[in-house]
Amino acid sequence: MRAFLLLLTILTLPVFSQQKKITLEDIWVENVFETASLEAFQSMKNGDFYTILNHNSYGTYMDKYDYKTLEKVETLVLGKDLQGITYFDDYTFNQDESKLIIGVNLEQIYRRSKKGKYYVYDLTDKSLELISELDIQEPTFSPDGTKIAFVHKNNIYIKDLLSKKTLQISTDGETNKIINGITDWVYEEEFGFVRAFEWNPSSNKLAFIRFDETEVPEFSMDVYGNGLYPKTQTFKYPKAGENNSKVSLYLYDLSSDEKYRVDMNSLEQYYIPRIQWKKEDDHLVVTTLNRHQNNLNLVSFDAGLKKADLLLNEKDAAYVNINDNLTFLYDNSFIWSSERDGFKHLYHYDAKGKLKNQITKGNWEVTKYYGFDIKTKKVFYQSTEEGSINRSVYSIGISGNKKKKLSKYVGENSAAFSNSFNYFVNTYSSATNPTVYTLVDARSGNELKEIKNNLNLAEKLTAYDVPSKEFSTIKTPNGEFNMWMIKPKDFDPNKKYPLLMFQYSGPGSQRVANTWNNIWKHDYWHMMLSQKGYVIVCIDGRGTGFKGRDFKKVTYKELGKYEIEDQIASAKELGKRSYIDKNRIGIWGWSYGGFMSSLAITKGADVFKMAIAVAPVTSWRYYDSVYTERYMQTPQENASGYDNNSPVNFADQLKGDYLLIHGTGDDNVHVQNSMQMINALVEANKQFDYFTYPDRAHGIRNGKNTRLHLFKKMTTFIDRSLGEPSNNEQNIID
Numbered sequence: 066m067r068a069f070l071l072l073l074t075i076l077t078l079p080v081f082s083q084q085k086k087i088t089l090e091d092i093w094v095e096n097v098f099e100t101a102s103l104e105a106f107q108s109m110k111n112g113d114f115y116t117i118l119n120h121n122s123y124g125t126y127m128d129k130y131d132y133k134t135l136e137k138v139e140t141l142v143l144g145k146d147l148q149g150i151t152y153f154d155d156y157t158f159n160q161d162e163s164k165l166i167i168g169v170n171l172e173q174i175y176r177r178s179k180k181g182k183y184y185v186y187d188l189t190d191k192s193l194e195l196i197s198e199l200d201i202q203e204p205t206f207s208p209d210g211t212k213i214a215f216v217h218k219n220n221i222y223i224k225d226l227l228s229k230k231t232l233q234i235s236t237d238g239e240t241n242k243i244i245n246g247i248t249d250w251v252y253e254e255e256f257g258f259v260r261a262f263e264w265n266p267s268s269n270k271l272a273f274i275r276f277d278e279t280e281v282p283e284f285s286m287d288v289y290g291n292g293l294y295p296k297t298q299t300f301k302y303p304k305a306g307e308n309n310s311k312v313s314l315y316l317y318d319l320s321s322d323e324k325y326r327v328d329m330n331s332l333e334q335y336y337i338p339r340i341q342w343k344k345e346d347d348h349l350v351v352t353t354l355n356r357h358q359n360n361l362n363l364v365s366f367d368a369g370l371k372k373a374d375l376l377l378n379e380k381d382a383a384y385v386n387i388n389d390n391l392t393f394l395y396d397n398s399f400i401w402s403s404e405r406d407g408f409k410h411l412y413h414y415d416a417k418g419k420l421k422n423q424i425t426k427g428n429w430e431v432t433k434y435y436g437f438d439i440k441t442k443k444v445f446y447q448s449t450e451e452g453s454i455n456r457s458v459y460s461i462g463i464s465g466n467k468k469k470k471l472s473k474y475v476g477e478n479s480a481a482f483s484n485s486f487n488y489f490v491n492t493y494s495s496a497t498n499p500t501v502y503t504l505v506d507a508r509s510g511n512e513l514k515e516i517k518n519n520l521n522l523a524e525k526l527t528a529y530d531v532p533s534k535e536f537s538t539i540k541t542p543n544g545e546f547n548m549w550m551i552k553p554k555d556f557d558p559n560k561k562y563p564l565l566m567f568q569y570s571g572p573g574s575q576r577v578a579n580t581w582n583n584i585w586k587h588d589y590w591h592m593m594l595s596q597k598g599y600v601i602v603c604i605d606g607r608g609t610g611f612k613g614r615d616f617k618k619v620t621y622k623e624l625g626k627y628e629i630e631d632q633i634a635s636a637k638e639l640g641k642r643s644y645i646d647k648n649r650i651g652i653w654g655w656s657y658g659g660f661m662s663s664l665a666i667t668k669g670a671d672v673f674k675m676a677i678a679v680a681p682v683t684s685w686r687y688y689d690s691v692y693t694e695r696y697m698q699t700p701q702e703n704a705s706g707y708d709n710n711s712p713v714n715f716a717d718q719l720k721g722d723y724l725l726i727h728g729t730g731d732d733n734v735h736v737q738n739s740m741q742m743i744n745a746l747v748e749a750n751k752q753f754d755y756f757t758y759p760d761r762a763h764g765i766r767n768g769k770n771t772r773l774h775l776f777k778k779m780t781t782f783i784d785r786s787l788g789e790p791s792n793n794e795q796n797i798i799d
Contacts, residue, residue, distance in 0.1 A: 124151035207268035255691035438486035477580035494581035563649035571657035573610035606631025625710030651675035663712035675786035716745035728761030
């Protein structure tokens with residue numbers, strides 16, 4: 066790989082000129098370190114082609130490329146030709162890829178959901194047709210391309226593209242009461258999908274989920290805006306132990322105009338996190354879960370006989386994770402992933418749900434399933450076979466033989482396959498190599514061509530005083546954990562440095578990964594701090610992912626207990642090193658990481674001098690039902706698990722400097738969490754620092770200079786708390 070070799074050369078060249086320091090403005094204003102990517106890359110279904118969406122001053126344009134040659138075949142769409150629609154970002158093809166649905170001026174609702182105006186663009190005659198005058202959600206072609214189903218104001222509609230008539234198939238949709246075909250807030254956030262309807266292969270049936278959230282408690286947020294009076298946003302948000310939406314599955318038959326509720330009898334459970342049609346026209350597979358999420362059913366429903374049968378049952382002593390790996394093959398056998406042997410692997414079942422064989426095996430995990438090639442009978446996947454911090458791409462026969470590694474370099478490799486599985490675009494990076502995109506032969510693993518690299522970024526970085534990220538493990542009384550460390554470029558082992566620990570620590574997560582600087586740009590900020598004389602460390606303790614089921618699920622019913630023990634033990638071990646000042650150790654984190662840093666400065670007050678918590682959970686009683694109960698069961702069942710690990714209940718142990726930050730528009734981790742923490746700290750007469758970002762959501766990013774302001778505030782706080790003792794006589798920030 067030419068780019069890979071050049072990157073190594075550039076990043077290891079000796080530098081003779083004065084190097085520049087990274088600044089907050091470089092990171093958050095000028096975007097100096099932006100990594101080039103393949104913009105809106107999408108594999109096509111018909112042939113070895115892919116599309117790329119680009120934008121210029123004339124508008125949006127979509128080009129079609131040949132996988133084999135990487136040459137542009139044609140320009141499919143020009144924004145300036147779309148009768149007044151110059152720019153668009155959202156598009157989906159129909160089955161034969163003769164038409165597109167294009168979204169324009171879309172309004173974000175929550176993390177994944179949006180609404181707006183959508184059009185059908187015919188690639189053959191270049192005609193453009195507005196689907197509806199209304200703001201709609203999730204417009205989806207039927208497989209035969211003659212119809213589009215969509216949702217407006219919680220009701221499902223079907224538009225016939227031939228007759229131009231629109232049929233409304235549900236009428237009871239109502240805000241904060243009934244939702245048809247679109248998930249409620251907690252399903253969208255925690256089960257990761259918005260569209261809750263699916264066409265059958267023959268385009269004459271539509272299955273959809275109905276959510277009755279009438280009894281779900283409401284949560285309200287003030288939206289301050291620029292007006293004279295704030296507005297109130299109210300939505301249904303089930304907290305741990307509270308009522309969830311009552312979900313039911315419906316089927317609409319276009320041929321008979323019949324709509325009925327699917328009766329799954331004793332197989333019906335609390336959640337319906339997935340629905341999917343088999344290759345057979347009238348067979349729907351429904352994934353159901355009990356409320357504890359440790360008992361999963363795959364239910365096969367015969368729409369002709371209106372009969373439900375159990376296809377597969379998956380149980381776990383802790384919880385079963387939902388995924389999108391379920392794949393039905395030509396004979397209706399299917400591929401499924403499971404942690405049943407202690408690591409996540411792929412399994413092959415026959416059409417009746419009987420296990421045929423385990424496809425992948427070993428003390429490593431399958432991290433992505435890419436698909437099955439019917440011609441070669443090969444399964445393609447990504448895994449941790451080269452170490453838990455790395456990702457590699459493989460092929461293997463469906464019987465579990467003839468495994469072949471297809472990626473060439475150690476680091477993070479991910480693949481985007483052509484429809485034929487003849488080729489894939491490999492995205493590679495490591496901690497020392499910015500992202501490179503290459504075309505790979507999927508059968509041999511040979512690299513055919515380079516598509517895009519980041520040589521410009523690599524060259525740019527040589528002008529900066531950029532330290533390296535060192536990977537290792539740290540041994541503690543609790544176990545041995547993956548760790549990375551960033552030291553100052555002029556590191557002197559005879560000096561003592563303040564230590565700042567960064568972590569997330571949530572179930573199944575990973576922050577110690579051999580990949581290029583993360584997309585949130587935290588790594589560049591950490592490098593900037595190292596220039597100021599800090600050592601930065603990140604440690605993935607127990608409960609994090611990709612090291613097997615037992616390592617991850619040890620935290621079941623005790624979120625926070627083992628994770629904070631590991632961060633405290635690791636800080637103590639690091640404090641023993643000659644170059645670390647054990648009296649100047651700080652920690653910071655966001656969301657779950659904010660929960661952890663809040664525990665660190667309370668339960669670990671004798672170890673940590675400083676903590677920053679951004680948008681933290683402070684008690685799992687305040688967080689949503691699906692996420693929290695998966696790991697904790699309900700507060701009614703597990704009160705001690707909730708309360709013994711809540712920083713709110715340990716506020717009186719605070720000793721060091723604590724900065725609490727939250728956005729008031731956070732619909733995910735509500736600002737209520739910080740307010741309860743503040744109350745507990747005030748009652749304990751503890752001094753701390755608090756800052757609010759009005760109307761900002763969980764990511765605290767919208768608005769001019771928001772991220773710059775946030776990280777400047779955090780930098781100043783760290784300097785005041787962990788700086789040289791002579792400059793830090795006042796330990797408490799008033």
